[in-house]
Structures are given as C-alpha cells and as structure tokens.
Amino acid sequence: VDLAENSLLNKLIRNSLVESSHHVEVLQRDPSSPLFSVKSFEELHLKNELLQGIYAMGFNRPSKIQETALPMMLADPPQNLIAQSQSGTGKTAAFVLAMLSRVNGAEKSPQCLCLSPTYELALQTGRVVEKMGKLCVNIRVTYAVRGNRIPRGTKIEEQIIIGTPGTVLDWCFKLKLLDAKKISVFVLDEADVMIDTQGFLDQSVRIQRTLSKDCQMLLFSATFEEAVLQFAEQIIPDPNIIKLRREEMTLTNIRQFYFLCEHKADKYRALCNVYGSITVGQAIIFCQTRRNAKWLSLELTRDGHKVSVLSGELTVEQRAAVIQRFRDGKEKVLITTNVCARGIDVKQVTIVVNFNLPTNLLHYLDFETYLHRIGRTGRFGKKGLAFNMVERHNLPLIRSIEEHFKRGLSFLDPDDMDEIE
Numbered sequence: 091v092d093l094a095e096n097s098l099l100n101k102l103i104r105n106s107l108v109e110s111s112h113h114v115e116v117l118q119r120d121p122s123s124p125l126f127s128v129k130s131f132e133e134l135h136l137k138n139e140l141l142q143g144i145y146a147m148g149f150n151r152p153s154k155i156q157e158t159a160l161p162m163m164l165a166d167p168p169q170n171l172i173a174q175s176q177s178g179t180g181k182t183a184a185f186v187l188a189m190l191s192r193v194n195g196a197e198k199s200p201q202c203l204c205l206s207p208t209y210e211l212a213l214q215t216g217r218v219v220e221k222m223g224k225l226c227v228n229i230r231v232t233y234a235v236r237g238n239r240i241p242r243g244t245k246i247e248e249q250i251i252i253g254t255p256g257t258v259l260d261w262c263f264k265l266k267l268l269d270a271k272k273i274s275v276f277v278l279d280e281a282d283v284m285i286d287t288q289g290f291l292d293q294s295v296r297i298q299r300t301l302s303k304d305c306q307m308l309l310f311s312a313t314f315e316e317a318v319l320q321f322a323e324q325i326i327p328d329p330n331i332i333k334l335r336r337e338e339m340t341l342t343n344i345r346q347f348y349f350l351c352e353h354k355a356d357k358y359r360a361l362c363n364v365y366g367s368i369t370v371g372q373a374i375i376f377c378q379t380r381r382n383a384k385w386l387s388l389e390l391t392r393d394g395h396k397v398s399v400l401s402g403e404l405t406v407e408q409r410a411a412v413i414q415r416f417r418d419g420k421e422k423v424l425i426t427t428n429v430c431a432r433g434i435d436v437k438q439v440t441i442v443v444n445f446n447l448p449t450n451l452l453h454y455l456d457f458e459t460y461l462h463r464i465g466r467t468g469r470f471g472k473k474g475l476a477f478n479m480v481e482r483h484n485l486p487l488i489r490s491i492e493e494h495f496k497r498g499l500s501f502l503d504p505d506d507m508d509e510i511e
C-alpha cells in the first residue's frame with residue numbers, strides 16, 4: 091500500500107473528528123512541571139482573529155489530543171513535541187493552530203516550516219492554514235514543492251512554508267530562498283509516511299540540523315512503530331511525547347455467515363437471497379478482481395440496485411468522491427476490490443459481503459484484511475452482518491477464521507435463510 095495515498099484519501103473523505111475512548115498518554119520532558127490540559131479554546135488566550143477562525147470552522151472544543159497537545163505547543167518558552175494518534179484525531183488542526191499563533195504577520199519572511207511527504211498532502215495542510223487563518227489578514231502560505239519554481243535569490247514574503255523535504259532542501263541551500271535559522275516553528279508531519287519514503291529521512295535530518303537552537307520542533311505520526319519513534323527521538327531534541335492509542339477493531343458486534351458457492355452465479359444468487367430475506371440498508375461487497383467487480387455491478391444494476399464501484403484504477407480524488415457519495419447515501423451498494431478497503435469507514439453500513447475471501451499469496455487467509463473489511467471499532471460500532479461466499483475447496487479458510495478470531499461462523503443455505511433472523 092501507498093501510505094501517502096492512504097493518508098490523503100483519509101483526509102479527503104474525513105469531515106469530522108474520530109472519537110476515541112482511550113486516554114492520552116503523556117511523557118513529559120520535565121516530569122515535575124505541571125501538566126496543563128484545556129477544555130476550551132478560550133483558555134489558550136489566542137489572538138482574537140485566530141479564535142474566531144477556529145469557531146468559523148465549526149470547532150467548539152479541543153479534541154482529545156488537542157486538550158493536552160495545545161497547551162504544550164503554545165507554552166512559553168516553546169516546548170518540543172512528538173505526538174502520535176490515528177488519522178482524524180485533530181493533529182493537523184493542532185499544529186496549524188500553533189503555527190498561526192506564533193507567526194508575526196507584520197514581518198514579511200518565512201517563520202514556520204512544515205514538512206509533508208507529498209505535494210498533495212502539503213496542499214491539504216495549506217488549505218487548513220488558509221481556512222483557520224482566514225481572519226489573520228497578513229499571514230500567508232507558500233509551497234516548497236516540485237513544480238513551484240522560484241528564481242534563485244527571490245525574497246520569500248510568505249510566513250508559512252509547507253513543502254516536501256527535497257524541495258525544501260533546495261530552497262535552503264541551492265536556491266537560497268529560505269534561511270532556516272529564521273524559522274521559529276518546525277513541523278514534521280506524517281513521520282511514518284516520511285520514513286517510508288526513500289531519502290526523506292536523511293533530507294529531513296539535514297533540514298532539522300540547520301535550524302536554530304530556539305526553534306520549536308513538532309513531529310506527528312499516525313502510527314508509532316519502533317522505527318518511527320527512533321526517528322522521532324533522533325530529530326526532535328528534548329521532546330514531550332503524547333500518544334493516543336487507536337480504537338481496536340473487533341468482531342464482537344458482527345454476526346458472520348458463510349454460503350457454499352462454486353461459481354460467481356451461485357454467489358450472486360446467494361446475494362439476491364440475502365436481499366430477499368432481510369432489509370439491507372447499505373452494503374459493501376468485496377471482490378477479488380476488477381473484472382468480477384465490474385460484472386457484479388452490471389448484474390446488480392440490472393436488478394435495480396444503485397451501485398458504485400471503487401477500484402484501483404481510480405485516482406485518489408475519484409476514490410474519495412465515490413466514498414463520499416456512498417456515505418451520503420446516494421448509492422446503497424459499494425463494490426470494491428481490496429485496494430481501497432482501508433480508507434472506508436462508513437458507520438451506516440450494516441452488511442459486508444466477501445464475494446471472495448481475502449487471501450495472501452500463499453492462499454492463506456489474510457486475517458488483518460478480513461478484520462478490516464468487516465470489523466468495527468468496539469465502542470462506536472453498530473451491529474453488523476458479514477456474509478462470506480466460499481467454494482468448497484476453500485472451506486478450510488472458514489475454519490481458519492473461526493480458529494483465529496475464536497468465533498463461529500454460521501452456515502447459510504441460500505434456499506432457507508431463516509437462520510439469519
């Protein structure tokens with residue numbers, strides 16, 4: 091999977107905060123100093139135009155991670171921070187707020203620098219800056235990304251620079267557009283994607299080394315594998331560290347069934363029987379191949395269903411649009427090949443169908459993908475139904491699911507569906 095694409099897809103389809111039932115874990119640089127957390131944006135004593143900008147975005151109170159992160163980020167003298175929480179929990183909004191709050195609009199030169207893994211992600215962050223800062227009249231953003239060609243020696247007047255590591259390095263050293271010593275807030279966003287991208291780790295370190303000692307350094311990541319944490323601690327001196335554990339996916343709210351079907355026509359008949367016996371709100375159907383997905387969508391459409399198809403040949407923007415339409419209820423059935431499964435989080439979906447079970451190259455069941463397709467986050471998940479269509483020779487896969495997740499799957503006969511009720 092392309093981590094940067096996944097992250098972009100998440101951003102494009104997200105329109106509200108991801109809730110969390112976990113507590114924020116905090117590791118303070120100085121454990122004896124008091125730990126502040128805020129329940130309102132007023133408590134942060136922001137510039138009025140910034141506070142109004144936040145409210146204009148519809149934010150009423152800080153998100154869970156913002157409650158602790160914001161006081162640290164806005165403290166005087168500035169503190170460095172490493173923060174990890176899953177996508178959608180308010181990290182971007184937090185560091186944009188920090189940049190906007192520290193920037194001096196009267197001074198026409200770069201003061202904040204944010205590194206992003208791709209041009210598209212940089213642009214998304216820039217949009218947040220522009221939205222939140224729309225009442226901060228003199229504050230402007232520019233992008234240090236390939237394609238934005240600025241002649242050597244140009245005086246950059248924008249205070250906030252968002253860019254990819256390679257181009258930012260060029261701006262600093264080759265083109266001399268940017269004096270890193272004058273940067274007072276440095277943000278490294280999407281650290282997990284960064285270290286996954288060839289060369290970005292070294293380039294980020296080189297940029298960081300040229301910053302001044304007083305520069306505030308902030309690092310964000312959606313995940314925290316050991317390698318990310320090592321990188322984070324290498325690049326951020328004396329950090330506070332905060333983490334918000336992600337909601338676990340579970341199958342506890344899901345009733346799982348399976349049909350024995352030899353051919354796709356059998357599978358389709360079983361699917362029709364599901365539709366015939368229960369009221370299906372919205373459904374997601376997973377197919378192995380694009381061809382199968384296409385075939386199924388034609389069949390379903392012919393039978394009067396409103397169907398959309400999500401598959402790998404679509405651009406990220408197109409995928410986001412398909413998912414958004416489905417979320418809005420414009421289509422009742424979403425057929426997808428596995429590529430896009432991770433980005434989807436549609437709370438109103440009540441049934442998931444595996445037209446093909448997810449397997450790896452060795453034809454073992456891919457449990458993680460299975461869990462992602464049908465699982466729900468424990469606390470917020472509604473009840474759901476999952477239907478698996480399996481060929482006889484694949485029955486051992488069903489047994490392996492039962493064993494792995496320690497939960498039984500019920501056999502369904504397409505001609506006698508009373509079992510579901």
Ligand code: ADP
Binds near residue numbers: 105106151153156
């Ligand atoms: P992350 O960077 O962790 O993925 P974002 O900062 O992009 O999270 O926030 C996710 C979504 O929640 C965005 O749509 C954002 O506008 C919104 N959001 C962020 N902070 C708040 C808040 N305090 N109140 C309401 N919505 C918020």
